[in-house]
Amino acid sequence: MTSQILKISRSALQEQARRALDRLVACDLCPRRCGANRLKDERGFCRTGRLARVAGHAPHFGEEEPLVGFSGSGTIFFSGCNLSCVFCQNYDISQQDRGTEVSSRKLADMMLALQDAGCHNINLVTPTHVIAQILEALLLAKDGGLSIPLVYNSGGYDSVDALRLLDGIVDIYLPDAKYGNDEAASEYSKAPGYVGIMKSALLEMHRQVGDLVLDEKGIAKRGLIVRHLVLPENAAGTEEVMRFIAQEISKDTFVNIMAQYRPEYRAGCYARLARPITEREYVQAIGLAAAAGLTRGLAML
Numbered sequence: 001m002t003s004q005i006l007k008i009s010r011s012a013l014q015e016q017a018r019r020a021l022d023r024l025v026a027c028d029l030c031p032r033r034c035g036a037n038r039l040k041d042e043r044g045f046c047r048t049g050r051l052a053r054v055a056g057h058a059p060h061f062g063e064e065e066p067l068v069g070f071s072g073s074g075t076i077f078f079s080g081c082n083l084s085c086v087f088c089q090n091y092d093i094s095q096q097d098r099g100t101e102v103s104s105r106k107l108a109d110m111m112l113a114l115q116d117a118g119c120h121n122i123n124l125v126t127p128t129h130v131i132a133q134i135l136e137a138l139l140l141a142k143d144g145g146l147s148i149p150l151v152y153n154s155g156g157y158d159s160v161d162a163l164r165l166l167d168g169i170v171d172i173y174l175p176d177a178k179y180g181n182d183e184a185a186s187e188y189s190k191a192p193g194y195v196g197i198m199k200s201a202l203l204e205m206h207r208q209v210g211d212l213v214l215d216e217k218g219i220a221k222r223g224l225i226v227r228h229l230v231l232p233e234n235a236a237g238t239e240e241v242m243r244f245i246a247q248e249i250s251k252d253t254f255v256n257i258m259a260q261y262r263p264e265y266r267a268g269c270y271a272r273l274a275r276p277i278t279e280r281e282y283v284q285a286i287g288l289a290a291a292a293g294l295t296r297g298l299a300m301l
Helices: 010-022 104-116 128-143 160-166 182-189 194-209 238-249 279-292
Strands: 052-060 073-078 100-102 122-125 150-153 220-229 254-258
Touching: 010 128, 010 160, 052 104, 052 128, 073 104, 100 104, 104 122, 104 128, 128 160, 160 194, 182 194, 194 220, 194 238, 220 238, 238 254, 238 279, 254 279
Parallel strands: 073 122, 122 150, 220 254
Antiparallel strands: 052 073, 052 100
16 A cells, blocks of 8 residues: 555645644644644744754654564654643643754655664654644655655644644554543643543544555555553543443444553653552553454453
């Protein structure tokens, strides 16, 4: 299956990049709509100005199996975030902004280097606040021969109109569905209205790329993968998340229910979050997904 980047014309990609960059004048690319003039290096909630900041790029073998394959997923970790999760395990990157500002040329070169290293895809980690910079770099990467699938790996707090700038460009969407209730989202991620925004975003992602499609070797080529991190005491509202995915997106959705929660960053300040999850809590989350009719990607103990 051919990557979208090969199908889209340079002029169409250039137009999408122009539209995204124009929106940085009074930035509204994420649901917060801060209005910062990022072209003049003003900073909003994500603390990112005109240039994207990158904390690192390398082949990564800790992602979902269809992304990792046998040569790894080519991850690019962007600094900053439009969420503020108190339990973030990459808080030094997302909240403390470890990383270096990079030009579009440098970002394109990272993509091409990961392709040259044999990675199966380019995995853009925390890309929501740097969509414009990514599109700008993709113009150069396309000119340089980029041909592998593009993965958009976000926290799920994405606006539909911004995602439409990526239609025909992104091959694989990899969003979190963090919460099934807005109270937890506001308390733990400072994300007002998260549930409705996440649901609209996932529906748009699925509209663009559909259910996950694998090649003959089991490598992801196109489609949607949804992540859900199990939190202690069902703080994430797992049942509603699974119901939504099964009933409103597709029962063929590839879902990764993640068990790796631990009380990192400021989680210890919150009574419900101050401990790891138990095996029972994880098994219960798996059971809720299975009861909803979701089986693809489901890890069974």
